Amino acid sequence: xxxxxxxxxxxxxxxxxxxxxxAVLAAQSDDVLERERGLAILxxxxxxxAYKYIRLRHRAQGEDARDLTQGFFTRAIxxxxxxxxxxxxxxxxxxxxxxxxxxxxxxxxxxxxxxRSPGAPMLSLxxxxxxxxxxxxxxxxxxxxxxxxxxEFARSVFGLAVEQLREECAQRGRDLPYLLFERxxxxxxxxxxxxxxxxxxxxxxxxxxxxxxxxxxRREFRRIVLEKLREITSSDREFRExxxxxxxxxx
Amino acid sequence: xxxxxxxxxxxxxxVAEWPDLADTKYRLLEELGRGGMGAVYLADDTVLxxxxxxxxxxxxxxxxxxxxxxxxxxxxxARLEHPGIVPVHDAGALxxxxxFYAMKRVDGSRLDALAPAMPLxxxxxxxxxxxxxxAFAHAHGVIHRDLKPENVMVGAFGEVLVMDWGIARLLESxxxxxxxxxxxARGTAAGSVxxxxxxxxPEQAAGGxxxxxxxxxxxxxxxxFLLAARPPFEDxxxxxxxxxxxxxxxxxxxxxxxxxxxxxLEAVVARAMSIAPEARYASAEELSAExxxxxxxxxxxAHRETAVERAGRFFAKYRTxxxxxxxxxVVRAAMLWLFPR
Numbered sequence: 375x376x377x378x379x380x381x382x383x384x385x386x387x388x389x390x391x392x393x394x395x396x397a398v399l400a401a402q403s404d405d406v407l408e409r410e411r412g413l414a415i416l417x418x419x420x421x422x423x424a425y426k427y428i429r430l431r432h433r434a435q436g437e438d439a440r441d442l443t444q445g446f447f448t449r450a451i452x453x454x455x456x457x458x459x460x461x462x463x464x465x466x467x468x469x470x471x472x473x474x475x476x477x478x479x480x481x482x483x484x485x486x487x488x489x490r491s492p493g494a495p496m497l498s499l500x501x502x503x504x505x506x507x508x509x510x511x512x513x514x515x516x517x518x519x520x521x522x523x524x525x526e527f528a529r530s531v532f533g534l535a536v537e538q539l540r541e542e543c544a545q546r547g548r549d550l551p552y553l554l555f556e557r558x559x560x561x562x563x564x565x566x567x568x569x570x571x572x573x574x575x576x577x578x579x580x581x582x583x584x585x586x587x588x589x590x591x592r593r594e595f596r597r598i599v600l601e602k603l604r605e606i607t608s609s610d611r612e613f614r615e616x617x618x619x620x621x622x623x624x625x
Numbered sequence: 626x627x628x629x630x631x632x633x634x635x636x637x638x639x640v641a642e643w644p645d646l647a648d649t650k651y652r653l654l655e656e657l658g659r660g661g662m663g664a665v666y667l668a669d670d671t672v673l674x675x676x677x678x679x680x681x682x683x684x685x686x687x688x689x690x691x692x693x694x695x696x697x698x699x700x701x702x703a704r705l706e707h708p709g710i711v712p713v714h715d716a717g718a719l720x721x722x723x724x725f726y727a728m729k730r731v732d733g734s735r736l737d738a739l740a741p742a743m744p745l746x747x748x749x750x751x752x753x754x755x756x757x758x759x760a761f762a763h764a765h766g767v768i769h770r771d772l773k774p775e776n777v778m779v780g781a782f783g784e785v786l787v788m789d790w791g792i793a794r795l796l797e798s799x800x801x802x803x804x805x806x807x808x809x810a811r812g813t814a815a816g817s818v819x820x821x822x823x824x825x826x827p828e829q830a831a832g833g834x835x836x837x838x839x840x841x842x843x844x845x846x847x848x849x850f851l852l853a854a855r856p857p858f859e860d861x862x863x864x865x866x867x868x869x870x871x872x873x874x875x876x877x878x879x880x881x882x883x884x885x886x887x888x889x890l891e892a893v894v895a896r897a898m899s900i901a902p903e904a905r906y907a908s909a910e911e912l913s914a915e916x917x918x919x920x921x922x923x924x925x926x927a928h929r930e931t932a933v934e935r936a937g938r939f940f941a942k943y944r945t946x947x948x949x950x951x952x953x954x955v956v957r958a959a960m961l962w963l964f965p966r
Binding site: 503506507510511514525528529532533534536537559560562570582585586589592593595596599620621 | 626627628629630631632633634636637638640641642643645646647652653654669671
Protein backbone atom coordinates (compact mmCIF):
# COMPACT_ATOMS: atom_id res chain seq x y z
CA UNK A 375 0.00 0.00 0.00
CA UNK A 376 1.35 3.38 -0.92
CA UNK A 377 1.63 5.92 1.85
CA UNK A 378 -0.61 8.46 0.17
CA UNK A 379 -3.36 5.89 -0.08
CA UNK A 380 -3.42 5.20 3.61
CA UNK A 381 -6.04 7.78 4.44
CA UNK A 382 -8.60 6.50 1.98
CA UNK A 383 -7.97 2.77 1.95
CA UNK A 384 -7.73 2.18 5.65
CA UNK A 385 -10.70 4.34 6.37
CA UNK A 386 -13.40 2.14 5.00
CA UNK A 387 -12.79 -0.70 7.43
CA UNK A 388 -12.80 1.50 10.50
CA UNK A 389 -15.97 3.51 10.61
CA UNK A 390 -17.46 2.27 13.85
CA UNK A 391 -15.98 0.38 16.74
CA UNK A 392 -16.09 -3.32 16.24
CA UNK A 393 -18.29 -4.92 18.84
CA UNK A 394 -16.14 -6.02 21.74
CA UNK A 395 -17.14 -7.78 24.85
CA UNK A 396 -17.81 -5.25 27.54
CA ALA A 397 -15.07 -5.26 30.17
CA VAL A 398 -17.71 -4.39 32.75
CA LEU A 399 -19.66 -7.54 31.90
CA ALA A 400 -16.44 -9.52 31.69
CA ALA A 401 -15.51 -8.34 35.19
CA GLN A 402 -18.77 -9.86 36.42
CA SER A 403 -18.19 -13.16 34.63
CA ASP A 404 -17.88 -16.53 36.38
CA ASP A 405 -15.03 -17.40 34.02
CA VAL A 406 -11.84 -16.48 35.87
CA LEU A 407 -9.85 -15.65 32.75
CA GLU A 408 -12.64 -13.52 31.36
CA ARG A 409 -13.02 -11.76 34.71
CA GLU A 410 -9.31 -11.02 34.87
CA ARG A 411 -9.36 -9.63 31.34
CA GLY A 412 -12.26 -7.34 32.21
CA LEU A 413 -10.68 -6.16 35.44
CA ALA A 414 -7.38 -5.43 33.72
CA ILE A 415 -9.12 -3.20 31.17
CA LEU A 416 -11.13 -1.39 33.85
CA UNK A 417 -8.08 -0.84 36.04
CA UNK A 418 -6.16 0.47 33.06
CA UNK A 419 -8.85 3.06 32.36
CA UNK A 420 -9.74 4.00 35.91
CA UNK A 421 -6.76 3.71 38.19
CA UNK A 422 -5.37 7.14 37.45
CA UNK A 423 -8.68 9.03 37.76
CA ALA A 424 -9.28 7.08 40.98
CA TYR A 425 -5.88 7.97 42.40
CA LYS A 426 -6.22 11.65 41.58
CA TYR A 427 -9.78 11.66 42.90
CA ILE A 428 -8.59 10.18 46.23
CA ARG A 429 -5.91 12.85 46.40
CA LEU A 430 -8.43 15.63 45.87
CA ARG A 431 -11.68 14.37 47.36
CA HIS A 432 -10.23 12.59 50.40
CA ARG A 433 -7.16 14.80 50.75
CA ALA A 434 -4.96 11.71 51.00
CA GLN A 435 -1.27 12.36 50.54
CA GLY A 436 1.61 10.34 49.09
CA GLU A 437 1.75 6.83 50.55
CA ASP A 438 -1.80 6.96 51.87
CA ALA A 439 -3.24 7.78 48.44
CA ARG A 440 -1.15 5.05 46.83
CA ASP A 441 -2.21 2.48 49.43
CA LEU A 442 -5.83 3.42 49.09
CA THR A 443 -5.72 3.15 45.29
CA GLN A 444 -3.88 -0.16 45.43
CA GLY A 445 -6.22 -1.34 48.17
CA PHE A 446 -9.33 -0.37 46.25
CA PHE A 447 -8.44 -2.22 43.10
CA THR A 448 -6.96 -5.29 44.82
CA ARG A 449 -10.04 -5.46 47.05
CA ALA A 450 -12.21 -5.08 43.93
CA ILE A 451 -10.46 -8.13 42.50
CA UNK A 452 -10.60 -10.14 45.71
CA UNK A 453 -14.12 -9.26 46.77
CA UNK A 454 -15.69 -8.91 43.33
CA UNK A 455 -16.80 -5.31 43.93
CA UNK A 456 -17.79 -4.84 40.34
CA UNK A 457 -20.02 -7.90 40.39
CA UNK A 458 -22.57 -5.77 42.22
CA UNK A 459 -22.90 -3.26 39.42
CA UNK A 460 -26.43 -2.90 38.07
CA UNK A 461 -26.56 -1.06 34.73
CA UNK A 462 -30.16 -0.05 35.36
CA UNK A 463 -29.08 2.13 38.28
CA UNK A 464 -26.60 4.34 36.46
CA UNK A 465 -23.29 4.46 34.68
CA UNK A 466 -20.37 2.26 35.65
CA UNK A 467 -18.25 5.38 36.10
CA UNK A 468 -20.59 6.70 38.78
CA UNK A 469 -20.84 3.27 40.39
CA UNK A 470 -17.07 3.01 40.59
CA UNK A 471 -16.79 6.46 42.16
CA UNK A 472 -19.42 5.62 44.76
CA UNK A 473 -17.61 2.32 45.54
CA UNK A 474 -14.39 4.24 45.84
CA UNK A 475 -15.88 6.77 48.27
CA UNK A 476 -17.33 3.98 50.38
CA UNK A 477 -14.08 2.04 50.37
CA UNK A 478 -11.97 5.03 51.35
CA UNK A 479 -14.39 6.02 54.11
CA UNK A 480 -14.29 2.50 55.54
CA UNK A 481 -10.54 2.28 55.25
CA UNK A 482 -9.99 5.58 56.98
CA UNK A 483 -12.46 4.69 59.69
CA UNK A 484 -10.93 1.33 60.47
CA UNK A 485 -7.39 2.33 59.57
CA UNK A 486 -7.49 -0.98 57.84
CA UNK A 487 -4.79 -0.32 55.35
CA UNK A 488 -2.19 -0.78 58.11
CA UNK A 489 -3.74 -4.13 58.85
CA ARG A 490 -3.81 -5.33 55.30
CA SER A 491 -1.87 -8.51 54.94
CA PRO A 492 1.60 -7.99 53.54
CA GLY A 493 0.98 -10.79 51.11
CA ALA A 494 -1.85 -8.92 49.29
CA PRO A 495 -1.19 -8.69 45.54
CA MET A 496 0.32 -5.44 44.31
CA LEU A 497 -0.76 -3.88 41.05
CA SER A 498 1.84 -2.25 38.88
CA LEU A 499 0.65 1.34 38.89
CA UNK A 500 2.83 4.33 38.01
CA UNK A 501 2.07 6.58 40.98
CA UNK A 502 5.16 8.72 40.37
CA UNK A 503 3.83 9.51 36.91
CA UNK A 504 0.40 10.34 38.32
CA UNK A 505 1.98 12.64 40.92
CA UNK A 506 3.95 14.36 38.17
CA UNK A 507 0.72 14.95 36.26
CA UNK A 508 -0.92 16.54 39.30
CA UNK A 509 2.10 18.79 39.72
CA UNK A 510 2.02 19.79 36.05
CA UNK A 511 -1.63 20.68 36.14
CA UNK A 512 -3.10 21.08 39.63
CA UNK A 513 -6.86 20.56 40.02
CA UNK A 514 -8.98 23.52 38.96
CA UNK A 515 -10.64 24.80 42.16
CA UNK A 516 -13.68 25.95 40.18
CA UNK A 517 -14.51 22.31 39.27
CA UNK A 518 -16.33 20.01 41.67
CA UNK A 519 -14.70 16.72 42.69
CA UNK A 520 -17.24 14.84 40.55
CA UNK A 521 -16.29 16.98 37.56
CA UNK A 522 -12.64 16.44 38.37
CA UNK A 523 -13.16 12.68 38.33
CA UNK A 524 -14.93 12.97 34.99
CA UNK A 525 -12.14 15.18 33.58
CA GLU A 526 -9.53 12.68 34.69
CA PHE A 527 -11.56 9.82 33.24
CA ALA A 528 -11.62 11.66 29.89
CA ARG A 529 -7.87 12.28 30.15
CA SER A 530 -7.28 8.60 30.89
CA VAL A 531 -9.45 7.35 28.00
CA PHE A 532 -7.89 9.80 25.53
CA GLY A 533 -4.40 8.99 26.81
CA LEU A 534 -5.00 5.27 26.29
CA ALA A 535 -6.47 5.94 22.86
CA VAL A 536 -3.44 8.01 21.82
CA GLU A 537 -1.15 5.23 23.02
CA GLN A 538 -3.11 2.61 21.09
CA LEU A 539 -3.10 4.78 17.98
CA ARG A 540 0.69 5.03 18.21
CA GLU A 541 1.03 1.26 18.66
CA GLU A 542 -1.36 0.39 15.83
CA CYS A 543 0.34 2.79 13.42
CA ALA A 544 3.71 1.29 14.34
CA GLN A 545 2.42 -2.27 13.89
CA ARG A 546 1.14 -1.40 10.42
CA GLY A 547 4.43 0.22 9.56
CA ARG A 548 2.66 3.56 9.20
CA ASP A 549 4.43 5.79 11.67
CA LEU A 550 3.94 8.94 9.67
CA PRO A 551 0.19 9.41 10.25
CA TYR A 552 0.79 9.15 14.00
CA LEU A 553 3.76 11.52 13.92
CA LEU A 554 1.68 14.08 12.04
CA PHE A 555 -1.21 13.59 14.46
CA GLU A 556 1.15 14.05 17.37
CA ARG A 557 2.68 17.16 15.88
CA UNK A 558 -0.58 18.79 14.78
CA UNK A 559 -3.08 17.68 17.41
CA UNK A 560 -1.08 16.87 20.54
CA UNK A 561 1.94 19.17 20.58
CA UNK A 562 -0.19 22.25 20.12
CA UNK A 563 1.57 25.43 21.04
CA UNK A 564 -0.78 28.42 20.83
CA UNK A 565 2.13 30.65 19.84
CA UNK A 566 3.27 28.39 17.03
CA UNK A 567 1.00 28.33 14.01
CA UNK A 568 1.49 24.85 12.57
CA UNK A 569 -0.12 24.52 9.15
CA UNK A 570 -0.51 21.60 6.77
CA UNK A 571 2.01 23.35 4.53
CA UNK A 572 4.58 23.74 7.31
CA UNK A 573 4.12 20.06 8.22
CA UNK A 574 4.56 19.09 4.58
CA UNK A 575 7.83 20.98 4.54
CA UNK A 576 8.94 19.54 7.88
CA UNK A 577 8.19 15.93 6.89
CA UNK A 578 9.16 16.32 3.21
CA UNK A 579 5.81 15.16 1.85
CA UNK A 580 3.12 16.90 -0.24
CA UNK A 581 0.47 18.89 1.66
CA UNK A 582 -2.24 16.61 0.23
CA UNK A 583 -0.59 13.69 1.98
CA UNK A 584 -0.57 15.61 5.25
CA UNK A 585 -4.32 16.15 4.80
CA UNK A 586 -4.91 12.45 4.07
CA UNK A 587 -2.74 11.18 6.90
CA UNK A 588 -4.30 13.52 9.43
CA UNK A 589 -7.79 12.57 8.29
CA UNK A 590 -6.84 8.92 8.70
CA UNK A 591 -5.30 9.41 12.15
CA ARG A 592 -8.32 11.38 13.38
CA ARG A 593 -10.70 8.69 12.19
CA GLU A 594 -8.59 6.02 13.83
CA PHE A 595 -8.43 8.02 17.03
CA ARG A 596 -12.20 8.40 17.10
CA ARG A 597 -12.63 4.69 16.41
CA ILE A 598 -10.29 3.76 19.25
CA VAL A 599 -11.95 6.15 21.71
CA LEU A 600 -15.37 4.67 20.89
CA GLU A 601 -13.94 1.18 21.10
CA LYS A 602 -12.52 1.93 24.55
CA LEU A 603 -15.82 3.35 25.69
CA ARG A 604 -17.65 0.36 24.34
CA GLU A 605 -15.25 -1.78 26.35
CA ILE A 606 -15.68 -0.04 29.67
CA THR A 607 -19.44 0.32 29.55
CA SER A 608 -21.99 -2.40 30.07
CA SER A 609 -24.82 -1.52 27.68
CA ASP A 610 -25.48 0.29 24.45
CA ARG A 611 -27.33 2.99 26.34
CA GLU A 612 -24.47 3.56 28.76
CA PHE A 613 -22.02 3.55 25.87
CA ARG A 614 -23.98 6.29 24.09
CA GLU A 615 -24.31 8.34 27.25
CA UNK A 616 -20.60 8.11 27.98
CA UNK A 617 -19.76 8.94 24.36
CA UNK A 618 -22.01 11.98 24.58
CA UNK A 619 -20.49 13.13 27.85
CA UNK A 620 -16.96 12.61 26.53
CA UNK A 621 -17.30 13.74 22.93
CA UNK A 622 -20.32 16.00 23.09
CA UNK A 623 -22.31 13.97 20.56
CA UNK A 624 -24.01 10.62 20.60
CA UNK A 625 -22.36 8.29 18.07
CA UNK B 626 1.30 6.60 28.58
CA UNK B 627 1.59 10.10 27.25
CA UNK B 628 0.24 12.86 29.52
CA UNK B 629 -2.32 15.14 27.91
CA UNK B 630 -2.95 18.64 29.19
CA UNK B 631 -6.55 19.73 29.75
CA UNK B 632 -6.29 21.97 26.69
CA UNK B 633 -5.19 18.98 24.59
CA UNK B 634 -7.96 16.81 26.04
CA UNK B 635 -10.47 19.51 25.14
CA UNK B 636 -9.01 19.73 21.66
CA UNK B 637 -9.09 15.95 21.22
CA UNK B 638 -12.71 15.93 22.32
CA UNK B 639 -13.45 18.03 19.28
CA VAL B 640 -11.14 16.09 17.00
CA ALA B 641 -12.92 12.87 17.92
CA GLU B 642 -16.21 14.51 17.10
CA TRP B 643 -15.06 15.65 13.67
CA PRO B 644 -17.11 14.18 10.87
CA ASP B 645 -15.91 11.28 8.77
CA LEU B 646 -15.26 12.58 5.26
CA ALA B 647 -13.79 9.35 3.91
CA ASP B 648 -14.85 8.61 0.33
CA THR B 649 -16.15 12.15 -0.15
CA LYS B 650 -14.55 14.88 -2.22
CA TYR B 651 -13.87 16.88 0.96
CA ARG B 652 -10.83 16.85 3.19
CA LEU B 653 -11.35 18.31 6.61
CA LEU B 654 -8.87 21.00 7.67
CA GLU B 655 -10.07 22.60 10.88
CA GLU B 656 -13.07 23.54 12.95
CA LEU B 657 -14.27 27.09 12.41
CA GLY B 658 -17.00 27.27 15.02
CA ARG B 659 -20.01 25.58 16.50
CA GLY B 660 -23.55 26.35 17.56
CA GLY B 661 -26.62 24.60 18.88
CA MET B 662 -27.39 22.75 15.65
CA GLY B 663 -23.96 21.83 14.43
CA ALA B 664 -20.37 22.72 13.80
CA VAL B 665 -18.76 24.46 10.85
CA TYR B 666 -15.49 23.11 9.47
CA LEU B 667 -13.02 24.36 6.94
CA ALA B 668 -12.55 21.72 4.26
CA ASP B 669 -10.84 21.26 0.93
CA ASP B 670 -13.05 20.50 -2.04
CA THR B 671 -10.55 18.20 -3.75
CA VAL B 672 -12.44 18.14 -7.06
CA LEU B 673 -12.68 21.87 -7.57
CA UNK B 674 -9.53 22.65 -5.60
CA UNK B 675 -11.05 25.26 -3.35
CA UNK B 676 -11.72 25.66 0.33
CA UNK B 677 -15.30 25.52 1.54
CA UNK B 678 -17.12 25.75 4.86
CA UNK B 679 -18.93 22.55 5.82
CA UNK B 680 -21.77 22.80 8.27
CA UNK B 681 -22.39 19.40 9.83
CA UNK B 682 -25.24 18.49 12.13
CA UNK B 683 -24.04 18.04 15.72
CA UNK B 684 -25.80 14.84 16.56
CA UNK B 685 -25.37 11.38 15.14
CA UNK B 686 -27.71 9.44 12.95
CA UNK B 687 -30.04 8.92 15.87
CA UNK B 688 -31.70 12.34 15.46
CA UNK B 689 -33.53 12.51 12.12
CA UNK B 690 -35.26 15.78 13.12
CA UNK B 691 -31.89 17.51 13.46
CA UNK B 692 -30.83 16.18 10.08
CA UNK B 693 -34.04 17.44 8.52
CA UNK B 694 -33.50 20.88 10.07
CA UNK B 695 -30.03 21.04 8.57
CA UNK B 696 -31.28 20.16 5.09
CA UNK B 697 -34.11 22.63 5.46
CA UNK B 698 -31.63 25.37 6.28
CA UNK B 699 -29.56 24.45 3.21
CA UNK B 700 -32.63 24.58 0.98
CA UNK B 701 -33.68 27.96 2.34
CA UNK B 702 -30.24 29.48 1.74
CA ALA B 703 -30.08 27.89 -1.70
CA ARG B 704 -33.16 29.80 -2.79
CA LEU B 705 -31.64 33.11 -1.67
CA GLU B 706 -29.07 34.03 -4.31
CA HIS B 707 -27.87 37.42 -3.12
CA PRO B 708 -24.40 38.92 -2.59
CA GLY B 709 -25.29 39.43 1.06
CA ILE B 710 -26.20 35.79 1.68
CA VAL B 711 -23.54 33.08 1.67
CA PRO B 712 -24.14 30.64 -1.23
CA VAL B 713 -24.66 26.91 -0.68
CA HIS B 714 -22.66 24.63 -3.01
CA ASP B 715 -23.68 21.16 -1.95
CA ALA B 716 -25.69 19.19 0.61
CA GLY B 717 -26.06 15.55 1.58
CA ALA B 718 -25.10 12.89 4.11
CA LEU B 719 -21.58 11.96 5.14
CA UNK B 720 -20.36 8.36 5.45
CA UNK B 721 -20.98 8.50 9.21
CA UNK B 722 -24.61 9.38 8.51
CA UNK B 723 -24.43 13.01 9.54
CA UNK B 724 -26.14 15.52 7.30
CA PHE B 725 -24.05 18.42 6.00
CA TYR B 726 -24.07 21.26 3.55
CA ALA B 727 -21.13 22.99 1.93
CA MET B 728 -21.09 26.74 1.52
CA LYS B 729 -18.70 29.42 0.43
CA ARG B 730 -15.90 29.94 2.89
CA VAL B 731 -16.06 33.52 4.14
CA ASP B 732 -12.71 34.95 5.01
CA GLY B 733 -13.54 37.76 7.38
CA SER B 734 -14.72 38.74 10.84
CA ARG B 735 -17.98 38.82 12.69
CA LEU B 736 -19.65 42.21 12.89
CA ASP B 737 -19.74 42.20 16.69
CA ALA B 738 -15.95 41.89 16.76
CA LEU B 739 -15.32 44.36 13.99
CA ALA B 740 -17.84 47.13 14.69
CA PRO B 741 -16.24 48.82 17.71
CA ALA B 742 -13.22 49.81 15.62
CA MET B 743 -15.24 51.13 12.68
CA PRO B 744 -16.17 54.79 12.15
CA LEU B 745 -19.89 55.55 12.52
CA UNK B 746 -20.53 56.12 8.81
CA UNK B 747 -18.94 52.77 7.95
CA UNK B 748 -20.97 50.98 10.61
CA UNK B 749 -24.13 52.49 9.16
CA UNK B 750 -23.19 51.47 5.62
CA UNK B 751 -22.58 47.89 6.78
CA UNK B 752 -25.95 48.02 8.50
CA UNK B 753 -27.60 49.06 5.24
CA UNK B 754 -26.06 46.05 3.51
CA UNK B 755 -27.53 43.80 6.19
CA UNK B 756 -30.92 45.46 5.63
CA UNK B 757 -30.62 44.82 1.88
CA UNK B 758 -29.93 41.11 2.36
CA UNK B 759 -32.81 40.78 4.82
CA ALA B 760 -35.14 42.71 2.51
CA PHE B 761 -34.18 40.32 -0.30
CA ALA B 762 -34.96 37.31 1.91
CA HIS B 763 -38.31 38.82 2.87
CA ALA B 764 -39.11 39.40 -0.81
CA HIS B 765 -38.49 35.67 -1.32
CA GLY B 766 -40.68 34.67 1.57
CA VAL B 767 -37.97 33.94 4.14
CA ILE B 768 -37.82 35.35 7.67
CA HIS B 769 -34.43 34.98 9.36
CA ARG B 770 -35.62 35.08 13.01
CA ASP B 771 -32.15 35.22 14.55
CA LEU B 772 -30.59 38.42 13.30
CA LYS B 773 -27.79 39.70 15.51
CA PRO B 774 -24.27 41.09 14.99
CA GLU B 775 -22.78 37.64 15.63
CA ASN B 776 -24.62 36.36 12.57
CA VAL B 777 -23.19 38.99 10.24
CA MET B 778 -19.79 38.49 8.63
CA VAL B 779 -17.75 41.24 7.07
CA GLY B 780 -15.47 39.71 4.46
CA ALA B 781 -11.92 40.57 3.55
CA PHE B 782 -13.13 42.57 0.55
CA GLY B 783 -15.73 44.47 2.53
CA GLU B 784 -18.59 42.15 1.57
CA VAL B 785 -21.31 41.87 4.18
CA LEU B 786 -22.97 38.47 4.63
CA VAL B 787 -25.93 37.47 6.74
CA MET B 788 -25.25 34.00 8.17
CA ASP B 789 -26.95 31.25 10.14
CA TRP B 790 -30.35 30.72 8.64
CA GLY B 791 -30.86 27.68 10.87
CA ILE B 792 -34.18 28.80 12.32
CA ALA B 793 -35.39 30.79 9.31
CA ARG B 794 -39.04 30.40 8.46
CA LEU B 795 -40.78 30.33 5.12
CA LEU B 796 -43.64 32.81 4.99
CA GLU B 797 -45.93 30.35 3.23
CA SER B 798 -45.74 28.07 6.29
CA UNK B 799 -49.01 28.51 8.12
CA UNK B 800 -47.30 27.92 11.44
CA UNK B 801 -43.86 27.09 12.68
CA UNK B 802 -42.85 23.53 12.11
CA UNK B 803 -42.24 22.00 15.57
CA UNK B 804 -39.59 19.73 14.05
CA UNK B 805 -37.65 22.87 13.18
CA UNK B 806 -37.04 23.69 16.82
CA UNK B 807 -33.38 23.63 17.68
CA UNK B 808 -32.24 21.73 20.75
CA UNK B 809 -33.25 23.60 23.88
CA ALA B 810 -35.93 25.69 22.18
CA ARG B 811 -38.83 26.48 24.49
CA GLY B 812 -42.16 25.48 23.13
CA THR B 813 -45.37 27.34 23.96
CA ALA B 814 -48.97 26.87 23.09
CA ALA B 815 -48.75 29.50 20.39
CA GLY B 816 -45.52 28.28 18.86
CA SER B 817 -41.90 27.99 19.86
CA VAL B 818 -39.32 30.45 21.09
CA UNK B 819 -36.28 30.36 18.87
CA UNK B 820 -33.56 32.90 18.40
CA UNK B 821 -31.59 35.18 20.67
CA UNK B 822 -33.50 37.02 23.39
CA UNK B 823 -31.15 40.01 23.38
CA UNK B 824 -32.40 40.93 19.89
CA UNK B 825 -35.75 39.20 19.74
CA UNK B 826 -39.04 40.95 18.98
CA PRO B 827 -41.60 40.76 21.80
CA GLU B 828 -44.08 38.79 19.72
CA GLN B 829 -41.38 36.24 18.89
CA ALA B 830 -40.23 36.04 22.52
CA ALA B 831 -43.85 35.42 23.53
CA GLY B 832 -43.92 32.36 21.29
CA GLY B 833 -46.04 33.96 18.56
CA UNK B 834 -45.45 33.65 14.85
CA UNK B 835 -42.53 35.85 13.81
CA UNK B 836 -43.06 37.76 10.56
CA UNK B 837 -41.00 40.33 8.69
CA UNK B 838 -41.68 42.84 11.49
CA UNK B 839 -39.75 40.60 13.92
CA UNK B 840 -36.72 40.81 11.65
CA UNK B 841 -37.14 44.61 11.47
CA UNK B 842 -37.10 44.66 15.27
CA UNK B 843 -33.90 42.59 15.33
CA UNK B 844 -32.37 44.91 12.74
CA UNK B 845 -33.17 47.75 15.14
CA UNK B 846 -31.32 45.71 17.76
CA UNK B 847 -28.30 45.40 15.49
CA UNK B 848 -28.36 49.16 14.92
CA UNK B 849 -28.56 49.62 18.68
CA PHE B 850 -25.45 47.45 19.04
CA LEU B 851 -23.63 49.36 16.31
CA LEU B 852 -24.30 52.64 18.10
CA ALA B 853 -23.86 51.56 21.72
CA ALA B 854 -21.40 48.66 21.36
CA ARG B 855 -23.72 46.50 23.44
CA PRO B 856 -26.91 44.55 22.78
CA PRO B 857 -30.27 46.18 23.55
CA PHE B 858 -30.97 43.55 26.20
CA GLU B 859 -27.96 42.29 28.08
CA ASP B 860 -27.82 39.04 30.03
CA UNK B 861 -30.07 39.88 32.96
CA UNK B 862 -32.56 41.89 30.93
CA UNK B 863 -32.72 39.15 28.32
CA UNK B 864 -33.36 36.56 31.02
CA UNK B 865 -36.06 38.75 32.51
CA UNK B 866 -37.70 38.90 29.09
CA UNK B 867 -37.54 35.12 28.88
CA UNK B 868 -39.17 34.80 32.28
CA UNK B 869 -41.85 37.31 31.32
CA UNK B 870 -42.56 35.49 28.06
CA UNK B 871 -41.55 38.47 25.94
CA UNK B 872 -43.35 41.10 28.02
CA UNK B 873 -43.38 44.62 26.63
CA UNK B 874 -40.10 45.84 28.06
CA UNK B 875 -38.32 48.44 25.96
CA UNK B 876 -34.54 48.25 25.85
CA UNK B 877 -32.41 50.52 27.97
CA UNK B 878 -32.39 54.00 26.33
CA UNK B 879 -29.51 54.01 23.92
CA UNK B 880 -28.12 57.35 25.09
CA UNK B 881 -27.91 55.95 28.62
CA UNK B 882 -25.89 53.07 27.26
CA UNK B 883 -23.68 55.27 25.10
CA UNK B 884 -23.54 59.05 25.38
CA UNK B 885 -23.18 61.01 22.16
CA UNK B 886 -25.45 58.91 19.97
CA UNK B 887 -27.22 61.32 17.57
CA UNK B 888 -30.86 61.87 18.54
CA UNK B 889 -31.98 61.09 14.99
CA LEU B 890 -30.39 57.63 15.09
CA GLU B 891 -31.76 57.04 18.56
CA ALA B 892 -35.22 57.72 17.13
CA VAL B 893 -34.60 55.32 14.24
CA VAL B 894 -33.66 52.56 16.69
CA ALA B 895 -36.69 53.34 18.87
CA ARG B 896 -39.03 53.11 15.92
CA ALA B 897 -37.50 49.91 14.57
CA MET B 898 -37.75 48.39 18.05
CA SER B 899 -41.31 49.52 18.76
CA ILE B 900 -43.25 47.07 20.88
CA ALA B 901 -46.17 47.01 18.45
CA PRO B 902 -45.13 45.46 15.11
CA GLU B 903 -47.28 47.92 13.16
CA ALA B 904 -45.43 50.88 14.71
CA ARG B 905 -42.09 49.69 13.29
CA TYR B 906 -40.75 50.41 9.83
CA ALA B 907 -42.87 48.53 7.36
CA SER B 908 -39.85 46.81 5.85
CA ALA B 909 -36.11 46.40 6.06
CA GLU B 910 -35.86 48.62 2.97
CA GLU B 911 -37.68 51.46 4.76
CA LEU B 912 -35.30 51.12 7.68
CA SER B 913 -32.33 51.22 5.33
CA ALA B 914 -33.77 54.28 3.57
CA GLU B 915 -34.07 56.04 6.91
CA UNK B 916 -30.39 55.39 7.60
CA UNK B 917 -29.60 56.70 4.11
CA UNK B 918 -31.38 59.93 4.99
CA UNK B 919 -29.23 60.30 8.04
CA UNK B 920 -26.04 59.62 6.09
CA UNK B 921 -27.09 62.13 3.41
CA UNK B 922 -27.75 64.80 6.01
CA UNK B 923 -31.49 64.74 5.44
CA UNK B 924 -34.19 64.67 8.07
CA UNK B 925 -35.08 61.18 9.29
CA UNK B 926 -38.80 60.52 9.43
CA ALA B 927 -38.74 59.00 12.90
CA HIS B 928 -37.40 62.13 14.56
CA ARG B 929 -39.02 65.52 15.10
CA GLU B 930 -36.15 67.97 15.02
CA THR B 931 -35.69 71.08 17.15
CA ALA B 932 -34.58 74.27 15.44
CA VAL B 933 -31.07 73.79 16.80
CA GLU B 934 -30.90 70.24 15.46
CA ARG B 935 -32.17 71.38 12.10
CA ALA B 936 -29.53 74.13 12.00
CA GLY B 937 -26.87 71.62 13.05
CA ARG B 938 -27.90 69.17 10.34
CA PHE B 939 -28.01 71.98 7.78
CA PHE B 940 -24.53 73.04 8.83
CA ALA B 941 -23.21 69.48 8.71
CA LYS B 942 -24.67 68.89 5.27
CA TYR B 943 -23.46 72.16 3.74
CA ARG B 944 -20.42 72.61 5.90
CA THR B 945 -17.99 73.31 3.05
CA UNK B 946 -20.22 75.80 1.27
CA UNK B 947 -21.08 77.54 4.53
CA UNK B 948 -17.44 77.80 5.50
CA UNK B 949 -16.52 79.16 2.06
CA UNK B 950 -19.25 81.77 2.19
CA UNK B 951 -18.32 82.65 5.76
CA UNK B 952 -14.65 82.96 4.81
CA UNK B 953 -15.58 85.16 1.85
CA UNK B 954 -17.73 87.41 4.05
CA VAL B 955 -14.97 87.72 6.64
CA VAL B 956 -12.39 88.66 4.00
CA ARG B 957 -14.80 91.07 2.38
CA ALA B 958 -15.58 92.70 5.73
CA ALA B 959 -11.89 92.96 6.56
CA MET B 960 -11.15 94.62 3.22
CA LEU B 961 -13.97 97.12 3.71
CA TRP B 962 -12.62 97.95 7.15
CA LEU B 963 -9.01 98.25 6.02
CA PHE B 964 -9.65 100.07 2.79
CA PRO B 965 -12.73 102.27 3.34
CA ARG B 966 -13.72 104.32 0.32
